[in-house]
Amino acid sequence: MSTYRTATHKKKLMAAGATVDNIIIERFHGKIPDREEYQRLKTQFLKPGDTLVIYDLEALGGKRSAKNELEYYKAHNIHVKIVDIPTTAIDYLDNPEISNMILDTIISTLDYVIDHEIERTHKKQTQGVDRIRDKPAWNNYGRPQVQLPTNYEEVMQRWTRGEITAAAAMGLTGLSRTTFYRLAHQYKNGGLQV
Structure with a gap:
């Protein structure tokens, strides 16, 4: 089964082994949670041993969603081919351990990227607060204090x-x-x- 967003994506999916009758069309934004076609594909059509072909990781949502989805497919023995990541598009039918190793590497990389982004964001926030702490703007920083009513x-x-x-x-x-x-x-x- 495959999912795609544009005609170019469809051609690349077909080159990776998807067939016209097994392609799911869904226009989506990665952050939209209710993706009915994708959920139907995931829960009703895909069975252990099947292969899911997607154009890129965004088809699975944001970084956290993609990581969770890849872990789900690994746990359910569903091979995932990602056209944008050529090593996943190679058939390792005679050696599934290589396929699992590649999937583990992608999941680990997503873990690292997510943790690194959280750390970087926290560091930038701390630096921003530290920069204004000694300036007059500090008095207006944060949520304004509630003014108690006269009564x-x-x-x-x-x-x-x-x-x-x-x-x-x-x-x-x-x-x-x-x-x-x-x-x-x-x-x-x-x-x-x-």
Whole structure:
């Protein structure tokens, strides 16, 4: 079975061994989770021992999705040919260990790339925060602090005495549920100065 996005992809898939009657056409963006045709292909058509031919790893979604999908196919003994990765397109029918080794290498590489991107993003975020820490912009950095309404203390006293419900207190103060309970916790523990 095969999946493709453009006519060029279709030609390359057919050159890699896909046949016209076994090609699934699905227009998609890799981040769209509901890919009905692909899910049907994966769960209903592909059986152990089958070969899935795809044009590139994006056909399986983003890097994390592609890694998970490749692990799924490996676990279910479904060979994956990726046209963009020529070593996967070679038939190793007489030696499936080589095919598994190549798939393991691709999965390991995706693992490395994902971990490296997370580490790089975290490092850049930390550097950005460090750059502005000593500058006047630091005072405006982050989420603005919630301004307590003028009636906050009065409403909180009524609420803690049980005179009004939490919903009524939220309505009187104009605070969202999450903010109300977060501030109420601080208020009760003496961590909020009104």
